[in-house]
Amino acid sequence: MNSFAHGIHPPERKNLVADKAIEIIPPPEKVILPLLQNVGAPCEPVVRPKQDVSFGDPVCRGGAPVSASLHSPVSGRVQKISVTTLANGRHVKAIFIKTEGEQLSGRALWEEIFGGDWPMQNIQKYDPQEIIAAIYSAGIVGQGGAAFPTHVKLMPGKKKTLDTVLINGCECEPYLNADFRLMIEAPGPVVCGALLIGRVTGAEEIIIGIEDNKPEAVESLKKATFGTGIKIAVLKTKYPQGSEKQLIQAVLRRKVPLGGLPPDVGVVVNNVGTAASVARAVIKGKPVTHRIVSVTGAGIADPKNLLVPIGICFDELIKFCGGLTMDAARLIAGGPMTGFAFTNLETPVTKGTGGLIALTQKDVRKAKETSCIRCGRCVDVCPMNLVPTRLALASRQKNLDLLEKYNIQGCFECGCCAYICPAGIPLVQLIRAGKALSVASKKK
Amino acid sequence: MMPKNRPKTASDEKAPIPVLHVAHSPHLCQTARTTQRMMIDVVIAVTPLLVVSFFVFRWYAVKQIAVCLAGCLAAEVIFTKMRRRSLSLSDWSATVTGIILALSLPGPAPWYVGVIASFVSIGIGKIIFGGIGMNIFNPAMVGRAFVMIAFAGNLAASGYVDPMSPIDAMTQATPMDAFKQTGATATLSALFWGLTNGSLGETSAVACIIGGFYLCLRRTASWEIPVGVILSAGVMAGIANLADLQSHWTVLHHLLGGSLLFGAFFIATDPVSSPLAPKGKFIFGVGVGFFIMLLRFYSGYPEGVMFAVLLMNALTPLINHWTIPRTFGEK
Structure with missing residues (x-):
């Protein structure tokens, strides 16, 4: 296949x-x-x-x-x-x-x-x-x-x-x-x-x-x-x-x-x-006024797929789906791999919002970050064939040459590396910081 | 749901509400394979080796493993305290180092050899570089190399033999040494099952294969490394066989004998001191196999796994430099 x-x-x-x-x-x-x-x-x-x-x-x-x-x-x-x-x-x-x-x-x-x-x-x-x-x-x-x-x-x-x-x-x-x-x-x-x-x-x-x-x-x-x-x-x-x-x-x-x-x-x-x-x-001849949003996750009492107007606030969606459960811990606009966590329920749905996900304490449980043991699992899963651990290291050290050498701009932040990392290193966050650094240095 | 129009009461104000927090994406992470779990995997994978070593070497094995485990854990505690870091025994890495070190030592080596090797492994092999994940060389092999030089007699071929021992296997020379000295060949079945003299963990090929397969299936060890080692060692042994058709030490003897399989599956696969990318891992494995055979053929030692691994450890940064994966869509 x-x-x-x-x-x-x-x-x-x-x-x-x-x-x-x-x-x-x-x-x-x-x-x-x-x-x-x-x-x-x-x-x-x-x-x-x-x-x-x-x-x-x-x-x-x-x-x-x-x-x-x-x-x-x-x-x-x-x-x-x-x-x-x-x-x-x-x-x-x-x-x-x-x-x-x-x-x-x-x-x-x-x-x-x-x-x-x-x-x-x-x-x-x-x-x-x-x-x-x-x-x-x-x-x-x-x-x-x-x-x-x-x-x-x-x-x-x-x-x-x-x-x-x-x-x-x-x-x-x-x-x-x-x-x-x-x-x-x-x-x-x-x-x-x-x-x-x-x-x-x-x-x-x-x-x-x-x-x-x-x-x-x-x-x-x-x-x-x-x-x-x-x-x-x-x-x-x-x-x-x-x-x-x-x-x-x-x-x-x-x-x-x-x-x-x-x-x-x-x-x-x-x-x-x-x-x-x-x-x-x-x-x-009609414009974009509504979109379909999946309101789901173990933190939502009654998960549903909804047709909602653009600009509706997320709390309306949550209320319509029975509210949050007691163990809800993180609200995400978009998908759980690339979406954004937010806490203000007055945040509006935009044209690109495909989901509202409420994850529970259990879903987001994460071990403490430990040292990279260079196992290379991030390399094995990266769809762009990058070396995420090196990019993260270069970002930590603010080493612009190393960032370029390892093609930092090739990363589209899908999150595979951070998902798989046995040491729980926030690779995507570090790479994002590195990207910003690299872009800023080019503007100068 | 609260009934409507009910007057608010104090208890409503205190009703528990979900506590939300934010974090960066991705919001999911796998929890099945943590660093700790990888270390525990190694402990599980060496179980067959431990069983064989207890069976063949009896209390020699028990003693050596106890000494090295205690030594490594003590060293970890002491050195971590000296660095004023929080204690990290729960990551099991010191346990793994202790077991691998013990399994690479001869049974008769005195207790202080094990203790000193342990302290060098943890102290100079790992902590001095900055702790777990930072070391250049395989810690257990650093400790073993140190005692091999410091206590040459205990770790030389003769150190493996104890003529007075009640244990049969230990009254004879190791198969590799016997061949090097006298040309005597061990039977393949003895090498396969492990009823020969040698380092505690290396004797049984079948135990190494079972444990090694488990490690590779769990992806705790990268299969590229053992495959590289076995391929290159096999090819070199094959060439040697062709050059000297009279030799009774065949390719299979080379692969099953000595600590080649133990080294390929348990020592060379240490993630910290081996390359990052799959291609680099394979090159690393091929290099280890090549140097093992080179040392077996031309050095004064009957076996060369330890030096081969240490040598390739030193080349790992270079291999990483050579084998940066080509980014998707890169010309």
């Missing part, structure tokens, strides 16, 4: 919510819409306090080259434009909206977002420029977690020809089920979006990659893609299969050059959630 080199097998723990159909959370009393939810520059507000907005109205414009616009997921009134803190610790400006009046909710909301017809034939009739424009004005960013603006990703330099579109349905992080449920419950927009992305890029081949621990998703998409020419690649379940470079290696046997991006080998990778948003933007 296709796979990539190295990697790890963390406990999957997906069964907590894997069989639970997506529920629609009732409209919250307020939403907080951070102006920076994506990689790149923040967007610029186009509303003022005390202004009324209705569902789907643009509230921000993504003016900068790498930026994405933002829309109100509720009807209501803008309260203020103030600062909020994201789960990753960044303080950013945000638009606070108080919901007022009639709201779309329940089944009607589901129909609004995923319902209706999703054309899978005659995609040729959609003009690539118009598709890009629709993606731009819908404010779509990568929904797998990285949140890179999608219209930028689909317009690589003119010189690079793209021959393959990969749609990422791996969801290799433990616990998460947002993409899995989407593929089962709404395969239509995923497939339609994949075809549209194929149209934009002019790629001959469209392949959806799914790990073999999700046979239901494979079945669902096989049915949905019938007659479209889209291929499904079933991949070995291994972390980090959902990383772009690893996915490309597993499916196409191509290696993205160090420091390069997928277009360098003629590929563009998009998450299944992103594909669904693209379909919604192009076919229905």
